[in-house]
Amino acid sequence: MAVERMLRTPEAEQLLELTRELVDKELAPRAARDEEEGVFPRDLFRTLGAAGLLGLPYGEEHGGGGQPYEVYLQVVEELARGWLAVGLGVSVHTLSCYPLAAFGTDAQRAEHLPAMLGGDRLGAYCLSEASSGSDAAALTTRAGRDGDGYTVNGAKAWITHGGEADHYTLFARTGGPGADGISCFHVPAGVPGLSASAPERKMGMNSSTTAGVLFDGVRLGADARIGEEGKGFGIALASLDSGRLGIAACAVGVAQAALDTALAYSRERHQFGSAIGDFQGVGFMLADMATMIAASRELYLAAARRRDAGRDFTEQAAMAKLMATDTAMRVTTDAVQVLGGYGYTRDFPVERHMREAKVLQIVEGTNQVQRLVISRHLARRSRA
CATH class of the missing domain: 1.20.140.10 (Butyryl-CoA Dehydrogenase, subunit A, domain 3)
Incomplete structure (x- = not known):
């Protein structure tokens, strides 16, 4: 059912029409079968990236769509209407890009954002741990100082796109206990010591991989930190x-x-x-x-x-x-x-x-x- 909304520009209307077309032709016909078989739809995220739908609320100077959040969310709603695994996946990817876009340096944004927003890379957001879900400030994954960089040890839990993502936005402890001791990092997939556990067996959303992400001596340079040390929370x-x-x-x-x-x-x-x-x-x-x-x-x-x-x-x-x-x-x-x-x-x-x-x-x-x-x-x- 088409839902009438207040749209700001003809461009926003065109984005929604494009999204509805992709939902009806590409997402909805596959959803039931792929959910039954637990197929992760990586190809659809590339399709959405090529259509300009993976970076809508971010600046055009880095490959984003430059759209208001009001418009971006309506696109997410349409995607979820066709297939929640894809709609939620876009939301999580957008979430993983936010720290770099909002708090990263100009050099970090120039290096990473174009690929992240263009569909070449899919992101994951690593905050939750097995013993610190709602109490996120109690996380224990540690990024200890190691020369001019950091070495990360610990485990994250319930990570959407865990094992499938191309980059991980990580929150780890660099100082003492509490919220003031947490920092944020950009971690590319494939670095030595980074791995994922077996995907969780869930009630639903079988096409959206949820897994633990393990950090065993992962070495990061100082330029991997996003924002100031201790300001990650x-x-x-x-x-x-x-x-x-x-x-x-x-x-x-x-x-x-x-x-x-x-x-x-x-x-x-x-x-x-x-x-x-x-x-x-x-x-x-x-x-x-x-x-x-x-x-x-x-x-x-x-x-x-x-x-x-x-x-x-x-x-x-x-x-x-x-x-x-x-x-x-x-x-x-x-x-x-x-x-x-x-x-x-x-x-x-x-x-x-x-x-x-x-x-x-x-x-x-x-x-x-x-x-x-x-x-x-x-x-x-x-x-x-």
Whole structure:
């Protein structure tokens, strides 16, 4: 179903039309089969890069699209509507590019960003560890000083594109305990000592590889560090604010796909002489689904406009991620219900959407963490 949105420029409209065409012709026809077989769609990321869709919110001087975040997120939503593994993959790749684009030196940006934004390299974001998921400041991977560079030892967990990525944005401890002892690094794949564990066996998103990434004596030069030493945790938090909006857009895309299927089925399926969508019990369910999707979309777009205007959007990003992913979980569950027994089979995509929606309530900070972020902002305003 085409969704009307406020677009800023004809160029933005053309980008969305191009994205919809790629989704309908390249992504959606492959999604079910490749998810069943666990195929990582690396070729599609190259296709998206060639189409200019892997670097949309970054500057044109380094090969990006120079588009507002508001436009970029709508592209992510469309990609997730066709195949969440691809939409989320684009969001994670964009997240992995942010520290270098925002905090890197001119020399670092000139060296790395063109390939990262042009589709030649796919990125991963290495923050989480097995014992420091939501408590990211407790990470233990260490980058110790070694001459004029660093030697990295440790392990990261739950890394999207782990073992498939061409570069890793790494957060590692260079100082003492706590947030002030963390630094950020750009790590190319293939450096000695870098490896990935076997991919996780997941409920859904089988085409999106999730694996541990191991650092065993990985040697990095001083020019691999992004930003000042000990300032990496602030970089991580700034990155996650933007990344949460990407997850919100993905969630809206998945929910929209589930609603589209449920709506079409409700018009085709007849019982007692009428289309089931004409019965109030089903019609009202569809109405609620559409309303929650529309509200979630407007929330992430409003947060994106704050970001584009240079205003603080941490609280709004948490709200958008919270509402959109909870909406995706409810909408996909209701879509399965609308289809009845067929919804529980793999002959229709809604069971896959339901399995996929669950992970969106977990990644980029669980929804419990989002509530914590929001409540702290409320308390801060109340004290002020």
